Amino acid sequence: MGERAGGKPEARVLVVDDEAAITELVGLALRYEGFEVATASTGREALAKNAEFAPDLAVLDVMLPDYTGLEVCSRLRSQGVRLPVVFLTARDATEDKVNGLTVGGDDYVTKPFALDELIARIRAVLRRTRPDLEDARLEFADLVVDEDAHEARRSGVPLDLTPTEFKLLRYLLLNAGRVVSKAQILDHVWQYDFGGGDNVVETYISYLRKKVDKDREPLIHTVRGVGYTLRLPKD
Template structure:
């Protein structure tokens, strides 16, 4: 599989089986993955690979992950980080979560959750880097002002419609399943079923796809994507 065009991720862990599992899962989700097994190697890989997200084990054989993060920050690398560790102490969690641009996952972990966290960290960073303005063709969402326009005209959305459109925009061009959308927009504690996704997609279409080109595309048997069809 050629993932050279996907988002770049550096996976740093001294356990070969963890590196293999995480790398395989991320590559299957479309990421371009590089690995390192020590803190020193990680710093070198940051220079050569220029990752957009780093999955970083705290317990490494030479220096801990927090020290690695400080070193790469000192070198001007400010990409988001997902800490991966067997530690479960409150102080370690707090340290991970309060480190700029960092998240925290405790081993043993669900691979799907880790991939989702990496994707979310990347999306958040992309939104921040773009000045919190998302675009697809002439559809524009300004997250600072909570304003949406299509062809220069304002679009009034409900809170749920806005959250759904935001998720489609940050994943523009990527096909999302109904259950991915359900989990992200309505969260895991939602008691309904995936039919609500189709209902709200229909609401959005009435509001943003009343002009050409139509942007919300249905991928039969899979889900939906936001893009301009060639």
């Protein structure tokens, strides 16, 4: 298992939904966030993937073609498996929510959902259930981002970031040492329905450099023709 910024191991997430578009989109978003991901489209496949993949959390659709998500969760609990579960439901009924939490679910998200909301719920559940995997603080060198407080500091000095700058810095931190492309940054920071050009990435990288790297050792670097990376300067 790999590690993310701050030395934390990557959490494994099993995404279960019979709509391929949802598993692909959620899986892609989670991988961008640094998670390891496996997918399944039926209840039986979910049970098999749980044994094979050993996830730290499952995103589980309530309405599956064989077992319901509630039945999958109940079967896992009856086997003594305490896998944290975030349910997806297309119905905004109180009964669904109560039933999901009654069988041992940890949270629920109603379709249609925003990816940011789902990922935030996943992180919140992991912080409660697997604090060894999920931490609200991301650190690299003397740069610290506290997600819960929505604060960023460099050498202990607060950075006055806009919401978009904060999301961009957080994404670079989650991928510290890796080169991420403009397309990847657009997908994560501006979401998948962004209709503008990739020049916005250059603009916000410039804004961020002026706040993060001003009068300090530069951490944000351009890899020409590839993208951007957060790393220490090369000697």
